[in-house]
Amino acid sequence: xxxxxxxxxxxxxxxxxxxxxxxxxxxxxxxxxxxxxxxxxxxxxxxxxxxxxxxxxxxxxxxxxxxxxxxxxxxxxxxxxxxxxxxxxxxxxxxxxxxxxxxxxxxxxxxxxxxxxxxxxxxxxxxxxxxxxxxxxxxxxxxxxxxxxxxxxxxxxxxxxxxxxxxxxxxxxxxxxxxxxxxxxxxxxxxxxxxxxxxxxxxxxxxxxxxxxxxxxxxxxxxxxxxxxxxxxxxxxxxxxxxxxxxxxxxxxxxxxxxxxxxxxxxxxxxxxxxxxxxxxxxxxxxxxxxxxxxxxxxxxxxxxxxxxxxxxxxxxxxxxxxxxxxxxxxxxxxxxxxxxxxxxxxxxxxxxxxxxxxxxxxxxxxxxxxxxxxxxxxxxxxxxxxxxxxxxxxxxxxxxxxxxxxxxxxxxxxxxxxxxxxxxxxxxxxxxxxxxxxxxxxxxxxxxxxxxxxxxxxxxxxxxxxxxxxxxxxxxxxxxxxxxxxxxxxxxxxxxxxxxxxxxxxxxxxxxxxxxxxxxxxxxxxxxxxxxxxxxxxxxxxxxxxxxxxx
Numbered sequence: 001x002x003x004x005x006x007x008x009x010x011x012x013x014x015x016x017x018x019x020x021x022x023x024x025x026x027x028x029x030x031x032x033x034x035x036x037x038x039x040x041x042x043x044x045x046x047x048x049x050x051x052x053x054x055x056x057x058x059x060x061x062x063x064x065x066x067x068x069x070x071x072x073x074x075x076x077x078x079x080x081x082x083x084x085x086x087x088x089x090x091x092x093x094x095x096x097x098x099x100x101x102x103x104x105x106x107x108x109x110x111x112x113x114x115x116x117x118x119x120x121x122x123x124x125x126x127x128x129x130x131x132x133x134x135x136x137x138x139x140x141x142x143x144x145x146x147x148x149x150x151x152x153x154x155x156x157x158x159x160x161x162x163x164x165x166x167x168x169x170x171x172x173x174x175x176x177x178x179x180x181x182x183x184x185x186x187x188x189x190x191x192x193x194x195x196x197x198x199x200x201x202x203x204x205x206x207x208x209x210x211x212x213x214x215x216x217x218x219x220x221x222x223x224x225x226x227x228x229x230x231x232x233x234x235x236x237x238x239x240x241x242x243x244x245x246x247x248x249x250x251x252x253x254x255x256x257x258x259x260x261x262x263x264x265x266x267x268x269x270x271x272x273x274x275x276x277x278x279x280x281x282x283x284x285x286x287x288x289x290x291x292x293x294x295x296x297x298x299x300x301x302x303x304x305x306x307x308x309x310x311x312x313x314x315x316x317x318x319x320x321x322x323x324x325x326x327x328x329x330x331x332x333x334x335x336x337x338x339x340x341x342x343x344x345x346x347x348x349x350x351x352x353x354x355x356x357x358x359x360x361x362x363x364x365x366x367x368x369x370x371x372x373x374x375x376x377x378x379x380x381x382x383x384x385x386x387x388x389x390x391x392x393x394x395x396x397x398x399x400x401x402x403x404x405x406x407x408x409x410x411x412x413x414x415x416x417x418x419x420x421x422x423x424x425x426x427x428x429x430x431x432x433x434x435x436x437x438x439x440x441x442x443x444x445x446x447x448x449x450x451x452x453x454x455x456x457x458x459x460x461x462x463x464x465x466x467x468x469x470x471x472x473x474x475x476x477x478x479x480x481x482x483x484x485x486x487x488x489x490x491x492x493x494x495x496x497x498x499x500x501x502x503x504x505x506x507x508x509x510x511x512x513x514x515x516x517x518x519x520x521x522x523x524x525x526x527x528x529x530x531x532x533x534x535x536x537x538x539x540x541x542x543x544x545x546x547x548x549x550x551x552x
Contacts, residue, residue, distance in 0.1 A: 025462075026371055026374055026379075027383075029371035030371040030372045030391075033368045033369075033371060033387075033391055034387045034390050037390060037391050037393060037394065038390065040397070040402060040405035040406060040409060040430060041262065041393060041397065043405055043408065043409055044255060044259060044401060044405040044408075045259050045263075047258075048260070049259065063240065064257075064260065066235075067237050068237075068260075070154075070234065070235055070236050071222075071223065071236040071264075072264075074157060074158060074161070074222055074229070074236060075219050075222040075223060077154075077158040078161045078162050078165060078218060079215050079218045079219050081158065082169050082214070082215070082218045083214070083218075085166040085169070085310065086166040086167070086168070086172075087170075087207070087211065089104075089166070089174075089307060089310060090169075090170050090173040090177055091173075091177065092306075092307055093105050093108065094174050094177035094178055095293060095294055096294050096295075096296050096303070097294070097295050097296060097300070098296065098307065099300065099301075099304050100304065104307050104308075104311060105174070106542065107311040107315055107316075108170050108311060108314075108315075109167050109170065109171055109538070109542055110315050110538065111163065111166075111314040112164075112171075112534075112538055113487070113531055113534035113535040113538045114318055114319075114531050114534070115227070115493070115530070115534075116160060116161055116164040116225060116227065117226075117227025117228050117231060117493060117511075117512065117515075118322075118527045119163060119164045119314070119318050120157075120160045120228040120232055121231065121515045122317065122321045122322065123151050123160055123317075124151050124152075124231060124232065125321070125520050126317075126321070127156075128150070128151060128152070129148075129152075132148070134148055135148050151232055152233050152234075153232065153233065154234055156232050157228060157229055157232045161222060163310075163313055164314060165217075165221055166218075166310075167314075168217040168221075169211065169215065169218065171214075172213055172214040173207055173210050173214065175210065176210040177207075216268065216395070217395075220265055220268065220269070220395050223237070223238070223264065223268075223398055224238060224397075224398030224494075225238060226238040226399065226493060226494040227493045227494070227512060230242070231515070231516075237257055237260070237261040237398075238398050238399075238400050240257055241257045241258055241261070241401070241404065242400050242494055242497075242498070244257065245400070245403075245404055245407075245498060246497070251404070254404055255408075258400070258405075261401060265397070265398070266393070318531075319528075321524075322524050325520060325521045326525045326528050328521055329521040329522060329525055335521055335522060338519075339522050339525050345503065345505055347525070347526070349505070350509075350510045351507060353421070353504055353505065353506045353507075354490055354506040354508065354530070354533070355533070357421060357424055357489070357506065358428065358490045359486060360425050361425050361428035361485060361486070361489045363482065365429050365482070366439075366478050366481055366482045368429070368433060368436070369433060369436035369437040369439070369440040369481065370471075370478075372388055372440070373388075373437060373440035373441040373443075373444050374444065375388070376388035376441055377441055377444040377445050378444070388437065388441065391433065392434035392437050393434070394430055394431050394434045397431060398494070399427070399493065400495070400498065402427045402430050402431050402495050403427055403494060403497075403499050404498070406423055406426060406427055406499060407498065410423055419501040419502070420501055421500070421501060421504050424500055427495040427499055428492060429485075431488075431492065431495060432484075432488045432489055435481055435485050435488065436478075436481040436482065436485050437481075439484065440474070440477065440481055442477060443476070443480075443481075444470075444474055446474075447473055447474055451473065452465050452469055452470060455469045479540075480540070483537035483538075487537045487538055487541075490534050491508060491534060492508065493508045493512055496508060496509055497509060497512065507527075507530040508530060510523070510526045511526045511530065
């Protein structure tokens with residue numbers, strides 16, 4: 001897995017790296033990026049703090065504790081469910097002789113291409129108590145109504161969100177299982193630990209960094225979720241903020257709720273950073289070899305059915321239902337006419353708006369991430385680490401909060417940008433730039449600084465070295481970060497709904513509008529196209545991870 005290295009040599013090398021002076025231009029560029037991220041966050045907290053005692057007291061007495069209970073309850077249930085589902089699926093596909101595990105590796109990751117609100121639309125149409133396809137089929141089969149689980153409320157929302165967020169944990173824990181050396185578990189077994197004890201006492205603690213990161217992504221995703229909880233009639237902070245802003249036009253109450261939600265998200269992010277900061281997992285043996293696969297024996301086919309069921313519920317059923325609805329919509333002239341043209345816009349406009357806005361957000365996010373990553377990786381220190389962490393605070397900003405901050409800021413200080421698509425792009429960048437920053441830092445961290453130093457000794461300036469040496473060599477990592485930003489921007493719903501100008505609809509917006517009105521067949525072609533387009537960058541990321549693991 002790696003070559004043994006001399007500790008003294010590495011220490012001298014790191015010392016030499018830290019003595020390199022930080023470029024003022026680089027520090028200024030990274031500082032401007034941090035300022036760009038900071039302004040909406042600081043402004044929304046300022047508006048929350050100055051929202052007025054009346055607004056605080058009214059919400060504190062009527063809504064705040066109810067929303068806090070609902071949001072935290074949903075977050076804890078979904079995060080726990082995603083951890084159990086993701087780790088178990090990763091263990092079965094990576095460490096056992098499960099039949100079809102190669103295909104299941106892809107099937108269990110691809111639900112990330114399906115926005116949770118699209119999954120909610122499908123399962124709501126299948127399972128809703130009155131008029132659901134499954135209750136109707138069972139009633140026709142048995143001649144009387146048959147009770148079925150309802151997708152509405154807390155447990156329905158938790159079920160749907162778990163199905164479409166567990167891949168975060170699955171991908172991270174799967175990579176950890178593949179990279180874990182066999183010697184660790186063999187040592188535990190040699191000391192008398194059973195297979196079960198080894199898993200709980202050795203394997204899971206070694207997976208902790210990946211599990212913590214996956215749990216963080218899930219938890220913050222739940223805090224930011226709007227479409228699913230709104231469809232399934234479960235009120236959280238995000239849905240309440242959306243109603244206050246778009247329905248009641250009460251910006252003071254929306255700002256107060258946003259401030260509480262941001263503080264909650266920052267607390268979760270800070271807890272994860274503290275946990276990761278204390279965790280240190282180092283491989284000392286350079287003779288790495290993979291762990292042997294465990295035979296499932298009599299549990300092989302029950303495990304196969306379990307994995308197949310998870311894959312069907314999270315991937316196969318949504319895709320098949322959307323495909324069937326899309327075919328029905330295309331075959332019906334009236335439905336097809338409403339799909340191809342809604343108001344003054346055509347279907348092509350929705351797709352084009354989604355593509356160009358998400359692509360521009362990806363380009364801007366990656367470009368802004370480069371000075372931050374260069375400062376953090378090439379000039380490590382407290383200041384660079386603070387700037388890097390601060391630029392990743394977008395994880396703690398739900399889409400509705402980003403939208404509210406931009407509405408308040410742009411309307412007051414940049415009125416020429418108000419009601420333009422550029423505000424939507426700004427929201428995408430603010431919301432998803434942390435993904436670009438982490439990808440850029442990871443790519444730069446694998447590039448030896450000796451190459452850049454050699455370029456400068458040959459007379460190249462810092463900018464020439466950046467554009468001629470650094471960026472070409474780390475381009476695959478930058479593309480991976482851009483693909484991730486593009487993927488998540490395509491699926492962004494609440495920020496787009498709140499910030500889009502008149503006549504600017506994306507695929508996500510059209511899916512939401514049609515589904516909210518109950519026109520599932522009209523929504524199906526746009527939803528299916530959104531899933532297919534999202535699958536392209538996701539496939540790129542999965543193939544890149546597979547190639548990287550094979551080389552490692």
